[in-house]
Amino acid sequence: MSTLLIELGCEEIPARFCQPMLDQLTTNVHAALQHANLLDATNTVTPYATQRRLAMLVTGLLDKQPDQTLYQRGPAVGAPDAAVLGFSKKLGYTPDDLIQADHNGTAYWFLDQTQAGKAAIDCLPSLITDCVRGLKLPIEMHWGEHNGPFIRPVHWVCALLDTAVIPLTLFGITSDRVTHGHRFLSAGNTHIGAPVALAHASDYAESLMAHRVMADPAQRRAAIQASMDHYLVDQLVYLSEWPTVLTGRIQRQNLPVDVVKTCIETHQKAVLLDTDQFAFVADSVTKANTDTIIQGNERVVAARLSDAAFFYESDLKTDLIDYHKKLAAIAFQDQFGSMADKTQRIRILALSLASLTPGGVDLDCVERIANHCKCDLATGMVGEFPSLQGTMGQHYYTQQNPDDAATGVGIFEHYLPRFATDTLPSLPEAVLVGIADRLDTLLCCFYNGLIPTGSKDPWALRRIMNSLCQLCIANPDLNLPIDTLLKQALETLHTQVPTLTVTDSAYTDAAQFFEQRMYQYLKTDVGPMVLACAIIPKETTIRGLYDRAQELNRQKEQNPERFARIQASAHRVGKLLADQERPGIGLTLTTSHEKALHALVDTDTPVHQDAASLESIFDHWDQLATQLDDFFDHVMVMDPDKKLRDNRIELLYHVLTKFKAMGIDWTQIPT
Amino acid sequence: MIRMETTTFQDIIHQLQQFWKNQGCLLLQPYDTEKGAGTMSPYTFLRVLDPQPWQVAYVEPCRRPTDGRYGENPNRLQHYYQFQVILKPSPLNVQDLYIQSLGAIGITPNNHDIRFVEDNWESPTLGAWGVGWEVWLDGMEVTQFTYFQQCGGVPCNPVSVELTYGLERLAMFIQQKDTVFDLIWQKSNSHTTTYGDIFLASEKSQSYYNLDHTSTDRLWQLFELYEAECQSILAASAIEPAYDYCLKCSHCFNLLDARGAISVTARMAIILRIRKLANACAKQYMESLV
Numbered sequence: 029m030s031t032l033l034i035e036l037g038c039e040e041i042p043a044r045f046c047q048p049m050l051d052q053l054t055t056n057v058h059a060a061l062q063h064a065n066l067l068d069a070t071n072t073v074t075p076y077a078t079q080r081r082l083a084m085l086v087t088g089l090l091d092k093q094p095d096q097t098l099y100q101r102g103p104a105v106g107a108p109d110a111a112v113l114g115f116s117k118k119l120g121y122t123p124d125d126l127i128q129a130d131h132n133g134t135a136y137w138f139l140d141q142t143q144a145g146k147a148a149i150d151c152l153p154s155l156i157t158d159c160v161r162g163l164k165l166p167i168e169m170h171w172g173e174h175n176g177p178f179i180r181p182v183h184w185v186c187a188l189l190d191t192a193v194i195p196l197t198l199f200g201i202t203s204d205r206v207t208h209g210h211r212f213l214s215a216g217n218t219h220i221g222a223p224v225a226l227a228h229a230s231d232y233a234e235s236l237m238a239h240r241v242m243a244d245p246a247q248r249r250a251a252i253q254a255s256m257d258h259y260l261v262d263q264l265v266y267l268s269e270w271p272t273v274l275t276g277r278i279q280r281q282n283l284p285v286d287v288v289k290t291c292i293e294t295h296q297k298a299v300l301l302d303t304d305q306f307a308f309v310a311d312s313v314t315k316a317n318t319d320t321i322i323q324g325n326e327r328v329v330a331a332r333l334s335d336a337a338f339f340y341e342s343d344l345k346t347d348l349i350d351y352h353k354k355l356a357a358i359a360f361q362d363q364f365g366s367m368a369d370k371t372q373r374i375r376i377l378a379l380s381l382a383s384l385t386p387g388g389v390d391l392d393c394v395e396r397i398a399n400h401c402k403c404d405l406a407t408g409m410v411g412e413f414p415s416l417q418g419t420m421g422q423h424y425y426t427q428q429n430p431d432d433a434a435t436g437v438g439i440f441e442h443y444l445p446r447f448a449t450d451t452l453p454s455l456p457e458a459v460l461v462g463i464a465d466r467l468d469t470l471l472c473c474f475y476n477g478l479i480p481t482g483s484k485d486p487w488a489l490r491r492i493m494n495s496l497c498q499l500c501i502a503n504p505d506l507n508l509p510i511d512t513l514l515k516q517a518l519e520t521l522h523t524q525v526p527t528l529t530v531t532d533s534a535y536t537d538a539a540q541f542f543e544q545r546m547y548q549y550l551k552t553d554v555g556p557m558v559l560a561c562a563i564i565p566k567e568t569t570i571r572g573l574y575d576r577a578q579e580l581n582r583q584k585e586q587n588p589e590r591f592a593r594i595q596a597s598a599h600r601v602g603k604l605l606a607d608q609e610r611p612g613i614g615l616t617l618t619t620s621h622e623k624a625l626h627a628l629v630d631t632d633t634p635v636h637q638d639a640a641s642l643e644s645i646f647d648h649w650d651q652l653a654t655q656l657d658d659f660f661d662h663v664m665v666m667d668p669d670k671k672l673r674d675n676r677i678e679l680l681y682h683v684l685t686k687f688k689a690m691g692i693d694w695t696q697i698p699t
Numbered sequence: 700m701i702r703m704e705t706t707t708f709q710d711i712i713h714q715l716q717q718f719w720k721n722q723g724c725l726l727l728q729p730y731d732t733e734k735g736a737g738t739m740s741p742y743t744f745l746r747v748l749d750p751q752p753w754q755v756a757y758v759e760p761c762r763r764p765t766d767g768r769y770g771e772n773p774n775r776l777q778h779y780y781q782f783q784v785i786l787k788p789s790p791l792n793v794q795d796l797y798i799q800s801l802g803a804i805g806i807t808p809n810n811h812d813i814r815f816v817e818d819n820w821e822s823p824t825l826g827a828w829g830v831g832w833e834v835w836l837d838g839m840e841v842t843q844f845t846y847f848q849q850c851g852g853v854p855c856n857p858v859s860v861e862l863t864y865g866l867e868r869l870a871m872f873i874q875q876k877d878t879v880f881d882l883i884w885q886k887s888n889s890h891t892t893t894y895g896d897i898f899l900a901s902e903k904s905q906s907y908y909n910l911d912h913t914s915t916d917r918l919w920q921l922f923e924l925y926e927a928e929c930q931s932i933l934a935a936s937a938i939e940p941a942y943d944y945c946l947k948c949s950h951c952f953n954l955l956d957a958r959g960a961i962s963v964t965a966r967m968a969i970i971l972r973i974r975k976l977a978n979a980c981a982k983q984y985m986e987s988l989v
Contacts, residue, residue, distance in 0.1 A: 039794060040832060042817035079815075167819065169830045171846055172788045173857040180830075181791065181846075212809055219798040219808065267814065296838055297816075308838065310812040321812045324837025324872070331774050331877070338772050357959050 029068055030091060030148065030190040032061075033229035034156055035076075035083035035207055036198070037184035043079060043266035045166050045179060047245070050077040054084045056159040061086065064151050065093045076233060076243035078269045080211070080221075083243060085232055089189070093145030102126065102137040112137055149189050153196040156187060160198055175199055183220060184208060188229040207232070209239025210269050212312040241269045256307045258299045264309045267297070272313035276306055276326040281337040286419045287409065291336045292329055294413060339408035348424045349399065354406035364472045364525060370465075371402050377520040378464035381513070385460075385506045390434075393457040397438035400425055401461055404439075418443040445498050447491070452502045459503050466492045467517035474538040475521075475528065493545035497553075500570035509569050510546070514539055546570060550577050579642050590650050595694060597653035598687040601680055602695030604665065610681050611674040618672065621662045622679060625655045629682045633689055649694075652686060708870050708884040708894065711804050712758055715782050715864065718803040719756035722796060724784065727757040732943050733950040736761050736822075737783030737863055741942055744825065744977075745984050746785065747847050747859040753787040758866070762950065764957035767906030770899045773878035777905055778898070782864040789846055789860035797834070797844065797862055805873060811837050820845045824949055824973045826852040826981070829861070841868050851981020852974075867894070915960045922951040922969075929976050938983050945976040 034057065041049065054075045061067050071088030102115035105128055116123050119139055126137045168177035175181065178199060187194040187203040196203045208214075208221035216222040224235050236243045242251070249265045255273035264271070280288055280303060292298040298308035306329060310321050355368035364370065375398035382389045404410045404421035418440045426436035434455060441458035442465060444450055453459050473479070473487050480489050496513075500506065518535055522528060550573065584591045617623050628651060634644040665676045687694040706714075716726050730740040737743060737759035746753045759781045767777030786793060794815070798808050815832035820843065822828070831845035843863040847855045870882050880895030929944035952969050955961050961969065 040815035040817070044817070167830060169846055169848060169858075170856070171858050171860075172791065175858075181789075183791065212813065218792065219795045220792075267816065298838075311814055312809070312812045314809070317810045317812070320810055321837050324811070324839060327875075327877070328838040335772065335774055338768070354959065357961070 029070075029087070030089045031229040032086040032089050032148075032152070032194075033083070033186065033188045033226070033232050035081055035184075035186035035232070036160065036182055037081050037186070037208055038178070038182050039180040040079045041082070041180050041266070042167075043263040046077050046079055046082070046266040047262075048166070049163065049179060050075050050082050050084075050245075052163050053082055053159065056162060057084060057156065058086070060155050060159055061089070064155060065145070066090050066148050066151060074233075075245075077245055077266070078241060078243060078248075079266045080269060081207070081241075081243065083186075083232065085229065087230075089148055092147045093151065095145050096143045098139060098141050098143050100139045101131055102139065105135040105137060107137075115139075149192060149194060152187070152189060152194045156194065157196050157198060186226065188226060191228050207236065209236065210241050210312070213240035213270055213314070242271075252309055256299050256301075260293060260297055260299060264297060268309055268311035270311060270313075271309045272311075273307055274310050274313065274318065274322050274325070275301065276308065276322050276329065277304055278306055278326070278329050278333065280304070281333050283333060283337055283340055284419075284423050286423075287336055287340065287413070287416065288333065290413050290416055291332050294415070295332050296325070296329060298325070298329065336409065336412070339412055343407040343409055343420070343424060344427060348403045348421065348428060351403040351406040352399070355402055358405060361472050361478075362476055363528065364475075364521075367402050367405055369524070370468060371399065373468050373520050373524050374398050374401065374461060374464045376524065377468060377517055378460045380516050380520065381464060381506075381508060382457075382460050384508060384512060384516070385456075388505070389456050389460065393434055393438065393455075394460055396432075396435040397442060397457055397461045398464070400435065400439050401442050401465070445495050448494065448498075452498065456503065456506065459499050459506065463496060463499055463506075463508075463513070464517075466496050467513060468521070470496075470542070471514075471517050471521055471538055474541065479537065479541065489541070490545060490548075493542065494549050497546055497549040497570055497574075501553075501574045504569075504571045507569055507571075510542065514542060546573070550574060576636075583642065583646055587646070590646060593653045594646070594649045594687075597656045598684075598694030600660070601656065601684055601687065605677070605680055605684060608677050611678045613674055613678050615678055615682075616671075616675055617679070618675075619663055621659050622676065625659045625683070626679060628652055628655050629679070629686060633686060649687070652683065656683065705883050705886055706805050706870075706873050707886050708866070708882055711866060711870055711873065712780075712782065714804045715800060716756060718800045719784055722754070724754045724756040724786075727755055729757060729759050732946045733762045734759070734946050735763055735949065735953060737781040738822065738827070738861065739825065739946060739949070740783070741939060743783065743785050743859075743861065744827075744850060745938070745942065745980070747787060747850050747855055747861075748853055748981055748984055749988050750857065751787075753785060753859070756782070756784045759783050762953070764905075764909035764953050767902070767909045767957065769906040769910075770880065770895075770902035773880070776867070776879060776898075776902060777909055778902070780866040782866050784862040784864075785859050786862075787859035788857035793860050793862075794844075797842070800862075801836070804869065806836065815844065818843065823970050824952075824977065825850065826974045826978045831860075836869075836872060839868060839872055841865055841872065851984075852978040853981050853985055870894075909954060909957045913954050913958050915955060915958055918951050918955050918960075922948055922955070925951060926972060926976065933976075933979050933983060936983060936987070938980055938987060941976070941983075942980045945973065945980055948973050948976060 054073055058073050066089055068088040068090055071086060074085045076083040076085065098119065100119065103111040112123050112126070115137065116126055116139065121139060121141065125141060126139055128135050129138045165177060165179050167179070169180065170176035171181040176199065182199040182201055184206060185196070185198050185201050185203040186205065186207045187196060188205055193203055193205050205226050206223050207226060209216065209224055211219055211221050214222035222239055224239050226232060226235055233243050242248045245265050248268065248271050249261060251271050252261050252264055252273060289300045292300060292306055296308060298306045300306050308325055313321060352368060352371065355371060356366045358367040360367050360370045375395060378394050378398045379391060382391055382394050400421060404417055404424060407420055407424070409420050410417050422436040422440035425439055426433060429435065438455050438458040438461065441453035441455055442461040444453045444462065453462060469487065470489060470492060473489055478487055500508070514535070615626065617626055633648055634641055636642060636645060663676060665673065665680065667673045667676065720726055727742055730742065734740065740757070740759055742755055742757060746755070760778060761781055762778050764777050766775045768775045790796070798813065801808060814835040816835055818833040819830045820828065827847065827850040829845040829847040831843065833840045834842040834844055841864065845861045847859045847861060849855060867879050867882065871879060874882060876882050880893065880899050882894035883891055884894055884897060885892045925944045925947040929941050929948065932941040932944065952973060
C-alpha cells in the first residue's frame with residue numbers, strides 16, 4: 029500500500045475561501061479514489077492548507093486496482109460483421125477476443141475477459157486533474173495569457189505516490205516533488221519560499237515545518253487560540269503560515285470602547301485585549317524584526333483611531349436630531365422615499381401600536397426613540413463603520429442629552445435582536461420602535477417584489493421576521509395580534525405614501541410570508557411538526573401561538589399513544605373525504621354506531637383556557653377517535669344506497685370540523 | 700532602526716521608476732484630466748483592453764473630493780498620488796517583483812511582516828472588476844494589487860496585473876511620520892521642503908470648495924454638457940477625446956457627491972450613465988483594433 033500527496037501551490041487564496049476549497053478538494057479526491065477502487069479499507073485522509081497551498085495526504089492506497097471480470101453477451105452469431113465489430117470495440121476489444129456460447133438455445137458472441145486493474149500511478153494523473161478542474165470556485169479568475177480559471181494563480185503542483193512523481197499538468201504547471209517553504213522565513217532566491225524537494229509523500233508536513241510552514245490548519249489555530257479567542261481566528265488561521273501573536277499598545281483617544289474594537293477588528297483584524305493593548309497575528313516574525321512589526325502595527329492602529337476620533341469629534345458638533353435632514357439624501361427603497369420618510373413612518377406606526385397596547389408605555393419616549401433611531405446613519409462614523417449603527421446613535425444622544433439615558437438606550441435597542449442569539453431590548457418603547465421598523469421594511473419589500481427566494485434574500489427579510497417573532501414572544505404584555513400588526517403597518521404605509529397603488533396581492537403575499545416565517549421560526553424554536561400545519565386565527569398573537577405550540581408539544585411528549593390515536597383517526601377521515609363532496613344535508617341516522625358518534629360530535633369541545641383544559645380537549649378528541657373506530661368497524665360509509673351514503677359522509681364532515689380546531693389541523697400533521 | 704539619511708518623497712518616486720524601468724516598463728507622465736484613481740488613466744483603462752503586451756509605470760495624481768478634510772486630518776486628502784504599474788500579460792513572478800520593488804525603496808522584506816490580504820476591486824462607473832489583494836506592510840495597507848478580469852464591460856484577455864502604490868502611505872511608513880503634511884518631499888543641505896509646504900494651502904481651499912462651495916446647479920449642467928460632448932464625439936469615433944469627457948463626467952459626479960447632492964437612487968442612475976459612456980469608449984476601442 030502507498031501514500032498519496034497532492035499539493036497546489038497558489039498565490040494568496042482569500043482567507044474566507046481556504047477551508048471550503050480544501051473541504052471540496054479532499055471530498056472530491058477521496059470519492060474519486062473510492063470510485064476507482066484504489067482505496068484499502070484502512071485508508072486515511074489528512075487535509076492540509078494555508079493561504080498559499082491546498083493539500084491532502086491519503087494513506088492506504090492500493091498499488092493497483094483489483095482485476096475485473098468482464099462477461100457480456102453481444103450480437104447473435106451470424107449478425108452483420110459491423111455489429112460484432114461495434115460490440116467488441118465498445119468494450120475496448122477486437123472481434124478476435126470474442127467467444128461463441130449458447131444462450132437460451134441460440135448461439136451468441138460473448139466477451140469473457142479478465143481485465144487487469146490499472147496501476148495506481150497510471151490512474152492518478154487524470155483522476156487528480158479532473159478533481160482539481162472540477163472544484164467549484166466561489167470567485168473565478170484568469171491570469172497571464174489564457175490561464176485559469178482558478179481561485180488564484182497556481183505556481184507549483186506537488187504530486188507524489190510514495191517516492192514517485194505522478195506526472196500531470198495543471199494550469200500550465202508540470203507536477204514535481206518540489207514544494208516551497210515560507211515566503212519570507214525560509215531561505216530562497218525568490219520570494220516564493222525555499223524550494224523543498226520531498227523524497228517521500230509522507231515527508232510533507234514535517235519537511236514544511238522545517239521551512240517555517242505549519243501546513244495543518246488545526247495546528248495554526250491552536251497556536252493563535254493560545255493567545256486570543258475571537259471570531260476573527262477563523263480568518264487569521266488562513267492569513268499566516270507561521271503565526272505569531274504579538275501585542276501592541278494603543279491610546280484610546282477618548283473613544284467609546286465599541287468604536288475602538290470595531291475599528292481595529294474591521295481594519296486590522298486585531299483584537300482589543302484591554303483598554304490599552306491589542307493583539308494581532310503576524311506571519312513573518314523573527315527575533316530581529318519583532319519590534320519593528322509591533323511598532324508598525326501600533327502606528328497603523330494609532331492612525332486608524334485618530335481617524336475615528338476625527339469622525340467622533342466632528343459628529344458630536346452636530347445635534348443628533350439635526351442629522352435627520354441628511355437622512356433625506358439617503359434612499360430607503362423605490363417608491364418609499366428616503367430614510368427620513370422611513371423614520372416618519374416608523375414614528376407614526378410605533379405610536380399607533382403603542383396606543384393599542386395596555387398602558388405602561390411612555391409615548392413621549394417612543395416618539396423620541398423613533399425620531400432619533402436612524403439619525404446616526406448620516407454621521408461620519410457610521411458611514412465608515414456601518415456595524416456601529418445604533419451604537420453611535422446611543423453614544424451621541426447620551427453625550428448630548430446626559431439627563432435622558434432611556435432614549436439613548438432605545439436608539440441602540442431598536443436594532444435588537446440582530447441575530448438569533450442576540451440580547452433583546454430591555455425597554456418596551458424600543459420594542460415598539462423595533463417592531464414598527466421591521467414591519468415597514470417587510471411591507472415595502474413586498475410592494476417592491478423583493479420577496480426572498482431560495483438563497484436570495486437581499487433585505488434579510490427572513491431575519492427580520494425572526495426578530496419580530498423573538499420580540500413578540502419575549503413581550504407578552506404588548507399583546508398585539510398578528511392581524512393588527514399587519515393592518516396597522518399597511519394603514520401607515522398608505523397614509524404616508526399616497527402615490528402607492530394598492531394591490532391586494534401585496535398584503536396577501538406579505539401576510540402569507542409572515543405566517544410562513546412565523547411557523548418556520550416557531551418550528552425551530554418550539555420544536556416538531558405540530559406547528560407545521562396549525563391554522564392561525566387572525567386575532568392570535570405570536571406569543572399566544574407560541575404558548576399553544578408549547579402546550580401541544582407537551583401533550584405529545586406526555587401521552588404519545590393518545591396523540592398517535594387522534595392523529596391516525598383524523599387522517600383516516602381526511603383521506604376518505606378527500607374525494608367526497610359534502611352533501612350538505614340534514615342528518616337522518618340509522619344505526620346505533622352512527623348515533624353514538626353523532627352524540628359525541630354534538631358535544632361541545634371543551635373551551636381552551638389553560639393546561640388543564642387542554643387535557644380535557646385531548647380526552648375529547650381521544651373519545652372521538654375511539655368512537656370513530658367503532659363506527660368504521662360497523663358501518664359501511666360507501667353504501668350503495670345514496671341516501672345512507674350521503675348521511676354518513678355528512679356525519680364524517682361534522683367529525684372533520686372537530687379535528688380542525690384549537691389552531692391545529694389534525695389531518696395535516698404528517699404521520 | 701538606524702536611518703542614515705531620509706528617503707524623500709521624490710526619492711521614492713525616483714527609485715520606483717528606476718526599478719520598473721529596469722523591468723522593461725515604459726515610464727509615462729501623469730495624464731492631464733482629473734480622475735479618482737490611476738486606473739482611470741487611458742494608459743490603464745484603454746490599454747488593458749487590447750491583446751498587445753503593455754508594461755508601463757507612471758505617477759498619477761488622484762482627486763477624491765469627498766475625502767477632503769480641510770488639511771486637518773493627518774491621513775486623508777482630497778488630492779494625492781498613486782504610483783501605478785501595469786503589466787500585461789501578468790507575469791507569474793509578479794508578487795516576487797513587487798516585493799523586490801519594496802527593497803528598492805529601502806524596505807527590506809525580511810525586516811517586516813508583508814501580507815497579501817484579499818481585496819477585490821470593482822469600479823461600477825468603469826464597468827470594471829478584478830481580484831487581488833491589499834498589501835499589508837506591518838499592518839499598513841500600502842499597495843493595491845489587482846488582476847483585471849473585465850474593463851469597460853469587456854473581458855480582459857490577456858489579463859493585466861495592476862500595482863497601485865499609495866505613495867503618501869509608503870512615505871509615511873519610510874519616514875516614520877504621523878501626519879502626511881510632515882512628509883519630506885525634498886531635502887538639500889540648506890533647505891527642507893515638506894508635503895505641507897506644497898499642498899496644505901490647496902488642501903484647505905480645495906476642501907472648502909468641494910465640501911461647501913460648489914455650485915451644484917452648474918455642476919449638474921456641466922455633467923449634462925460633458926455627457927453630450929462625449930456622446931457626440933463617440934458618434935464621430937474619436938475614442939480618446941470621448942474618454943476625456945467621460946472622465947470629466949466622473950469628476951463632476953464626485954464633486955456633486957461630496958456636497959451630498961446625490962440621493963442613493965440618483966447615484967445608481969448617474970453611475971449607470973457614466974458606465975454607459977465608459978463602456979462605449981471601450982467598445983469602440985476594441986472595434987478600432989480590428
